[in-house]
Amino acid sequence: MDSISNIFKKISGYNVMALVGESGTGKSFKSKLLAQKHGIDAIIDDGLLIQNDKILGGKSAKTEKTYMGAVRVALFDDKEQRDQIARILKKSHIKKILILGTSEKMVIKIATRLQLPPPAKIIHIEDIATREEIDKAIRSRQVEGKHVIPVPAIEIKRNYSQIFYDSIKVFFRKPALFFKSKMSGNAKTFEKSVVTPEFSKKGRVSISEAALTQMTMHCVMEFDENIRIKKFSIKTNARGYRLVITIDVPFGKQLTGEIYKLQQYIIDNIEKYTGILIEEVSIIIDKISLKDKIKKD
Numbered sequence: 001m002d003s004i005s006n007i008f009k010k011i012s013g014y015n016v017m018a019l020v021g022e023s024g025t026g027k028s029f030k031s032k033l034l035a036q037k038h039g040i041d042a043i044i045d046d047g048l049l050i051q052n053d054k055i056l057g058g059k060s061a062k063t064e065k066t067y068m069g070a071v072r073v074a075l076f077d078d079k080e081q082r083d084q085i086a087r088i089l090k091k092s093h094i095k096k097i098l099i100l101g102t103s104e105k106m107v108i109k110i111a112t113r114l115q116l117p118p119p120a121k122i123i124h125i126e127d128i129a130t131r132e133e134i135d136k137a138i139r140s141r142q143v144e145g146k147h148v149i150p151v152p153a154i155e156i157k158r159n160y161s162q163i164f165y166d167s168i169k170v171f172f173r174k175p176a177l178f179f180k181s182k183m184s185g186n187a188k189t190f191e192k193s194v195v196t197p198e199f200s201k202k203g204r205v206s207i208s209e210a211a212l213t214q215m216t217m218h219c220v221m222e223f224d225e226n227i228r229i230k231k232f233s234i235k236t237n238a239r240g241y242r243l244v245i246t247i248d249v250p251f252g253k254q255l256t257g258e259i260y261k262l263q264q265y266i267i268d269n270i271e272k273y274t275g276i277l278i279e280e281v282s283i284i285i286d287k288i289s290l291k292d293k294i295k296k297d
Contacts, residue, residue: 045100
């Protein structure tokens with residue numbers, strides 16, 4: 001029996017794969033070789049749709065001035081950007097697509113936003129790169145702020161000359177395309193571009209847990225002074241901050257829709273005034289008070 005993703009693939013006509021790995025682990029560097037191995041027509045990477053050595057459409061996340069802005073572009077948060085890519089895909093003869101992302105959740109979200117089926121196969125960077133290669137890529141990203149876009153230098157200079165840094169050529173031999181093994185056979189060359197994004201030049205913005213807690217409490221009080229925060233925790237990773245908030249609400253409060261609005265209110269305000277990325281806000285309702293108003297301690 002066909003899986004949901006395979007049924008969706010048959011209906012849509014697309015075959016989607018994904019390459020997943022933490023930021024800076026060398027996904028863009030390996031993507032062209034992976035596409036070659038599986039006969040993939042196009043790559044979606046950091047807001048761009050790439051076919052062969054051409055940028056067909058989209059906007060590079062590397063041109064954003066903030067890390068938060070770059071994440072939004074990579075996720076196709078802008079409707080105009082994702083509609084442009086969807087139109088190009090519909091007009092093209094592209095059938096096999098490789099989506100790059102930092103998590104399985106991210107590549108599925110990108111596929112959904114671009115009206116594509118979910119990835120039928122997800123490959124992790126650790127499956128196709130050695131530990132040494134990954135560590136080298138991480139050092140290049142963290143120390144030098146260098147990023148890779150899997151297209152030749154001439155294409156980047158034409159579209160994004162302000163962030164161009166250098167170009168590199170990658171050689172491999174058939175048929176041993178998979179990268180931990182020794183290569184043999186006829187050689188082939190791919191050119192990739194090294195760029196230095198604006199947000200890498202300026203560095204990341206961070207915030208203390210105390211300050212983030214104060215801002216979150218202020219947002220909740222502004223949204224509805226009758227909601228009381230009982231517990232608050234913060235989790236961080238390379239992509240941003242995750243907040244978990246436990247609250248009490250008064251009896252009779254319409255919860256459907258309001259909790260979602262509170263989540264968005266917190267995200268929008270904290271991102272607006274700090275420049276940091278709030279990846280997720282989880283709200284747990286612990287108690288519903290029978291009083292008209294919850295008194296503050």
